[in-house]
Amino acid sequence: MDQPLVERVLDWLSAGLAGDTAALDAACAPDFESIRCDEAGRVVKLTRQELLSGPHAPKRCAGERTGEIHLLTTSEYDGHEVALVRRAQQGTAVLHTFVWRAERG
Template sequence: MDGHLDGRLDGTLVARMREYLAAGTAMDLAALEALYDEEFENVRTDEAGRVAVLTKAHFMARFRALAARGEGVADGGTDDVRFLSAGRHGDQGTVVMYRCEDGVPARYVFVWRREDGRWTTLLREFTFERDVSPLLALLAAATTGGGAGGAAAEG
């Protein structure tokens, strides 16, 4: 169910989000490459206040590694996704999304770029998690040459 406090959602923005979710579920690497802006960042925070920042390169490396192993993300599908808010702010739009993954409620905020009258690329994703320390350790290992830069991203 999609909802908004005043009952309005930008339908074009919700449709673009659904395209993004479908591309991730299908592991459509070409579509994901086109959907993530070159400036994309995923900012993940946790209960202890730690912050991990993942780039487009991190995400795409992770997607390519999963695809090479015949694996994917969102194996449970996206039927549980609810859009709580979707609105335009000048040349950007924000989507607040809720879902329950493995019994754990999760909320996300996505920021989209708008150009020439359409939603083009995903600029930012903000995610709250219980603990990002394993992700921070993987990112640190990747930057010191201990692994692939995208090994940490979970998409």
């Protein structure tokens, strides 16, 4: 696995749980998009601004039990790095796919 990518993903998850929007903002490209499913199973696309503000903004989750975080695999293709993560979120196993634009240096 790509250790620098693993570290970036763990930093991202930690920042989200801490409600550290400044750290998340620093990691987001201007054209950042978060694509996820809502509770009804519909696909929702959030822009950088929507993710970092309003009802979608990460909130401090002090005491939230996330269980173990497992990075299942990393890969790189066409200038992008991908990490597949499995973790517990509010007692339910959740899969996340992180796609990062690869920029060296």
